[in-house]
Amino acid sequence: GDSVTQMEGPVTLSEEAFLTINCTYTATGYPSLFWYVQYPGEGLQLLLKATKADDKGSNKGFEATYRKETTSFHLEKGSVQVSDSAVYFCARYQIQGAQKLVFGQGTRLTINP
Amino acid sequence: DTGVSQDPRHKITKRGQNVTFRCDPISEHNRLYWYRQTLGQGPEFLTYFQNEAQLEKSRLLSDRFSAERPKGSFSTLEIQRTEQGDSAMYLCASSRGSVGKNTEAFFGQGTRLTVV
Numbered sequence: 001g002d003s004v005t006q007m008e009g010p011v012t013l014s015e016e017a018f019l020t021i022n023c024t025y026t027a028t029g030y031p032s033l034f035w036y037v038q039y040p041g042e043g044l045q046l047l048l049k050a051t052k053a054d055d056k057g058s059n060k061g062f063e064a065t066y067r068k069e070t071t072s073f074h075l076e077k078g079s080v081q082v083s084d085s086a087v088y089f090c091a092r093y094q095i096q097g098a099q100k101l102v103f104g105q106g107t108r109l110t111i112n113p
Numbered sequence: 114d115t116g117v118s119q120d121p122r123h124k125i126t127k128r129g130q131n132v133t134f135r136c137d138p139i140s141e142h143n144r145l146y147w148y149r150q151t152l153g154q155g156p157e158f159l160t161y162f163q164n165e166a167q168l169e170k171s172r173l174l175s176d177r178f179s180a181e182r183p184k185g186s187f188s189t190l191e192i193q194r195t196e197q198g199d200s201a202m203y204l205c206a207s208s209r210g211s212v213g214k215n216t217e218a219f220f221g222q223g224t225r226l227t228v229v
Contacts, residue, residue, distance in 0.1 A: 004155075006155075032212065032213050032214070034212075036220075042222065043117075043204070043220045043221055043222040043223060044156070044204070044206075044220040045220070046217045046218075046219075049217070051213055051214040089155050089156070091155075093211075093212045093213065099161070099168075099169070099211055099212075100146065100158045100161060100169065101146070101148075101156075101158070101206075101212065101218060102158065103155030103156045103157075104155050105153070105154050105155045106153070106154065106155045
């Protein structure tokens, strides 16, 4: 079935380091793609999204580009901060067929000062 | 817009007992979703409603699970004869129509269930 695969965590970086969290998906058709973030003690929040191939989603310094040829939606940030410490989830949503968000397993990110 | 609220936030129950969770979506959101999240995993889809109609159920939703959304507003998720494997965070989300370019799903903070 349709799925989303994220790079395994946890990921620990120093402040101001470059971040990449890999995400690939299997799909029939052209799903919308999302990154959600879950800060400690809080609910899931939408970080960014892209709804068609070559779209780039961006928010709070994070970016991800919808790559249809590699079925990927990797999350990047040029300079991470301690406040970025959270769990990040990649997800897909497809209008045709089963209309639901399908999530990856999550990547826990810890940023040390 | 007060966001998606879930009640209770935490529930501890003995194995074999029944539990019921409530979700209040953002007003005027016609879609409501239930997910389950276990430790170290991403949320797994359980079921969703469009207005009061339950349109899809996951295979994860055994016959011990039932969800309702009377009148298309709040929703309840009931688990009968709880088992230790039911221990998880139960998440509710709502959206105005299909999630996509102009619509996002908003999540509640979840109900953490512990079955002892």
